[in-house]
Amino acid sequence: MYIAAPKVSDRRFQREYVIPMSNDKVADVVVVGAGICGSLLATRLARAGRSVLLLESGPRKGRGELVQNYRESAFKSDYMAPYPYSEMAPHPRFSPTPNDYLEQAGPHAYQAQYIRMLGGTSWHWAAQMWRYVPNDFRTQSLYGVGVDWPISYDDLEDYYYQVEVITGVGGEPDNGSPRTKPFPMERVPASYLQQRVTERLAPEYRVIDDATARNSRSYGGRPACCGNNNCMPICPIDAQYHGGIAAQEAEAEGVEIVTEAVVYRLEHDIQGRISAVHYYDWDKVSHKVTAQTVVLAANAIETPKLLLMSTSDRFENGIANARDNVGRNLCDHPAVGVSFDVDEPVWPGRGPVSPCSIGDFRDGEFRAEHAPFRLDISNGSKVASVTKELLAEGYHGRALEEQVRFRSARRLALKNAMEQLPDPNNRVTLSATRDALGLPTPRMYWDIGAYERRGAEATRAHYTRIAEMLGGTNVKHSKEGAFSNRQHITGTLSMGNDPATSVTDAWGRAHDHENLFMVGTGVMPTVGTCNVTLTAAALALRTADRILEETQHG
Amino acid sequence: MVNFTRRRVIQIAGGFALTGVAGRWLAVPEAFAGQNGVPAEEVDDFLAVSRKLIMRDELDGNLANALVHASKLALDSFTEQLTRLKALLAEQPALLDGEQLDFGAAFAAEEALARNVLSGWYTGVVGSGDQAIYVTHINALSNQVVADKLVPTSFSYGPCGSWHRAP
Ligand SMILES: Cc1cc2nc3c(=O)[nH]c(=O)nc-3n(C[C@H](O)[C@H](O)[C@H](O)COP(=O)(O)OP(=O)(O)OC[C@H]3O[C@@H](n4cnc5c(N)ncnc54)[C@H](O)[C@@H]3O)c2cc1C
Ligand code: SF4
Numbered sequence: 001m002y003i004a005a006p007k008v009s010d011r012r013f014q015r016e017y018v019i020p021m022s023n024d025k026v027a028d029v030v031v032v033g034a035g036i037c038g039s040l041l042a043t044r045l046a047r048a049g050r051s052v053l054l055l056e057s058g059p060r061k062g063r064g065e066l067v068q069n070y071r072e073s074a075f076k077s078d079y080m081a082p083y084p085y086s087e088m089a090p091h092p093r094f095s096p097t098p099n100d101y102l103e104q105a106g107p108h109a110y111q112a113q114y115i116r117m118l119g120g121t122s123w124h125w126a127a128q129m130w131r132y133v134p135n136d137f138r139t140q141s142l143y144g145v146g147v148d149w150p151i152s153y154d155d156l157e158d159y160y161y162q163v164e165v166i167t168g169v170g171g172e173p174d175n176g177s178p179r180t181k182p183f184p185m186e187r188v189p190a191s192y193l194q195q196r197v198t199e200r201l202a203p204e205y206r207v208i209d210d211a212t213a214r215n216s217r218s219y220g221g222r223p224a225c226c227g228n229n230n231c232m233p234i235c236p237i238d239a240q241y242h243g244g245i246a247a248q249e250a251e252a253e254g255v256e257i258v259t260e261a262v263v264y265r266l267e268h269d270i271q272g273r274i275s276a277v278h279y280y281d282w283d284k285v286s287h288k289v290t291a292q293t294v295v296l297a298a299n300a301i302e303t304p305k306l307l308l309m310s311t312s313d314r315f316e317n318g319i320a321n322a323r324d325n326v327g328r329n330l331c332d333h334p335a336v337g338v339s340f341d342v343d344e345p346v347w348p349g350r351g352p353v354s355p356c357s358i359g360d361f362r363d364g365e366f367r368a369e370h371a372p373f374r375l376d377i378s379n380g381s382k383v384a385s386v387t388k389e390l391l392a393e394g395y396h397g398r399a400l401e402e403q404v405r406f407r408s409a410r411r412l413a414l415k416n417a418m419e420q421l422p423d424p425n426n427r428v429t430l431s432a433t434r435d436a437l438g439l440p441t442p443r444m445y446w447d448i449g450a451y452e453r454r455g456a457e458a459t460r461a462h463y464t465r466i467a468e469m470l471g472g473t474n475v476k477h478s479k480e481g482a483f484s485n486r487q488h489i490t491g492t493l494s495m496g497n498d499p500a501t502s503v504t505d506a507w508g509r510a511h512d513h514e515n516l517f518m519v520g521t522g523v524m525p526t527v528g529t530c531n532v533t534l535t536a537a538a539l540a541l542r543t544a545d546r547i548l549e550e551t552q553h554g
Numbered sequence: 555m556v557n558f559t560r561r562r563v564i565q566i567a568g569g570f571a572l573t574g575v576a577g578r579w580l581a582v583p584e585a586f587a588g589q590n591g592v593p594a595e596e597v598d599d600f601l602a603v604s605r606k607l608i609m610r611d612e613l614d615g616n617l618a619n620a621l622v623h624a625s626k627l628a629l630d631s632f633t634e635q636l637t638r639l640k641a642l643l644a645e646q647p648a649l650l651d652g653e654q655l656d657f658g659a660a661f662a663a664e665e666a667l668a669r670n671v672l673s674g675w676y677t678g679v680v681g682s683g684d685q686a687i688y689v690t691h692i693n694a695l696s697n698q699v700v701a702d703k704l705v706p707t708s709f710s711y712g713p714c715g716s717w718h719r720a721p
Binding site for chain 2: 076195401
């Protein structure tokens with residue numbers, strides 16, 4: 001049974017919130033959202049000669065300021081803390097006190113940590129850039145679960161490579177995702193921790209280098225990684241690619257970027273084509289933009305929100321939502337974790353934070369029975385967290401310092417990236433709360449099914465075995481029945497061939513709106529077992545090419 | 555008397571987090587000492603208590619000054635509590651014999667302050683939630699304790715791949 005979405009009346013918006021328009025702009029293409037996906041698409045379109053306007057709700061900030069914010073933060077484990085916050089383009093915030101921007105309506109809190117700022121959320125990522133494995137695209141046909149994509153791995157292979165070249169990806173080539181060309185980047189050398197864990201778990205488990213957009217040499221005008229161990233929440237030297245760099249590249253290619261431009265409404269003509277995009281600047285002055293083609297790239301929560309807000313007499317449930325699919329089928333990797341102290345010092349905290357994983361359980365017949373998963377091994381420094389733990393235990397004096405050293409040297413943490421099946425009840429809708437501009441905030445409903453719970457059980461069995469093989473003591477599994485979201489927000493704008501069950505077609509085009517496209521992780525109908533941004537970015541370039549093909553001049 | 559605001563504590567203490575610091579302990583700038591209106595006797599008391607809790611004689615006086623300043627802003631009745639804690643540790647030194655603090659119900663407030671003092675030195679943050687004040691990152695004792703193996707997060711470890719060798 002579907003849970004009904006609250007509606008926001010179009011007329012009420014106009015009456016209450018729209019201040020007279022000014023400075024109307026016109027472009028071939030208007031892109032909403034300057035995250036990694038919107039920016040990469042905008043660059044490609046501009047390079048082909050299109051005039052592109054990129055509207056970004058957040059502010060423009062430099063890396064130096066963000067690094068300083070991190071260093072001076074009292075909440076270093078909160079990845080949102082270093083990033084600017086404004087009531088004009090609010091995003092989830094967790095410290096000093098949570099702002100509850102996302103209303104939680106489901107049995108499990110969905111705590112997305114997205115950033116509304118030029119460059120978007122991948123400012124604070126680990127730059128893991130994985131390809132799906134080919135069978136991820138047809139789980140329904142092969143295993144009778146989930147949905148099949150309207151496209152295959154082969155349709156995406158070349159686009160995967162194009163993004164890998166732009167962003168400089170390196171990693172273990174034999175990782176389940178076939179390649180026609182080698183990685184463009186040599187991998188970053190393994191830390192001592194990774195070597196020890198790899199040796200001790202072999203051959204029962206195969207630990208491999210993650211695929212990451214992290215420089216092991218100068219590339220794209222950016223330096224090689226020098227092991228700041230701060231990839232999340234901010235790499236101080238831009239050794240890893242991110243959306244801020246993508247936005248800079250878009251601007252250099254001639255894309256016009258307007259920051260502090262909060263898009264709040266799409267207007268359509270009689271054919272259902274998008275005829276105008278309305279945005280507020282931070283003084284709440286409304287502006288109108290027109291373009292031949294409109295691309296929404298505001299992420300997998302804010303894009304559905306915008307569509308649901310854009311109601312009209314003809315599309316009373318919102319744009320692209322005639323069949324009530326927008327915002328549904330929210331998927332992520334519902335994670336369970338473990339930590340323990342290895343029986344030898346391995347010193348996490350040297351080199352990148354997220355360098356390696358175990359991919360042995362990403363695919364196989366078992367997918368008919370339980371969720372597949374990948375096991376991420378953290379190399380983030382544990383000094384701060386074990387210190388807090390020891391202080392809470394009351395340690396002081398020499399024993400405190402001995403224990404800080406002991407636990408910092410040995411603490412190993414693993415987390416899984418487990419596939420969640422699409423479920424229409426898991427969704428984004430509009431809450432009744434309004435932000436400072438009078439716009440509704442998102443409401444999340446997230447539940448975890450039996451398939452994923454069985455996957456969690458299988459994961460825990462491996463955690464126990466791995467801890468045993470590494471002589472682990474002080475083994476702590478995450479709480480039974482609790483799942484955290486891994487920030488891989490997918491499904492809410494699912495692509496598919498059947499308009500009855502999807503929001504966009506195989507190119508990311510809204511089924512009922514010929515000139516409206518969507519890019520970002522939301523268009524991905526399933527979440528697989530890896531970090532999702534490479535696939536979303538590859539799809540974004542594919543959408544860009546489609547737009548170029550369809551809008552050839554002359 | 556110069557009265558530093560909460561934000562200013564942050565700026566001053568952040569100002570000395572400058573460069574790659576593998577294995578180094580950077581002193582808090584001398585310029586900070588004595589400029590925030592914190593009475594010298596209070597810093598002395600704080601240092602005396604801290605030396606007992608940390609079991610080190612050498613503690614940075616300027617950082618102590620910054621921690622006291624932050625504690626006065628973030629912790630209720632800090633000055634009075636500090637006086638009481640100092641007296642208690644002088645009267646009952648055996649309270650620190652065990653590895654873990656356990657002053658008992660009668661001295662719960664003193665124990666809470668002892669934990670806050672330790673937390674300030676080791677995490678570089680005083681207080682919690684809305685009251686949390688950042689004081690230092692690289693000078694936090696937890697970072698110093700592992701400085702022969704790790705650098706504080708966000709500082710360079712070394713050339714790409716230098717983490718390949720055993721620490
Ligand atoms: C801590 C963390 C670590 C992560 N690590 C990884 C990783 O290692 N690998 C990986 O693949 N993924 C990772 N992710 C996920 C990754 O960051 C996202 O998948 C990616 O950023 C999505 O890109 P996007 O362009 O679709 O959206 P975003 O990056 O969120 O960008 C959307 C942009 O749209 C703007 N916007 C929003 N609303 C509006 C509006 N109304 N008008 C105008 N503009 C608007 C926003 O301000 C933002 O700039 C991580 C995420 C987090 C939080
Ligand atoms: S380890 Fe340091 S230099 Fe390397 S990517 Fe992470 S933060 Fe940047």
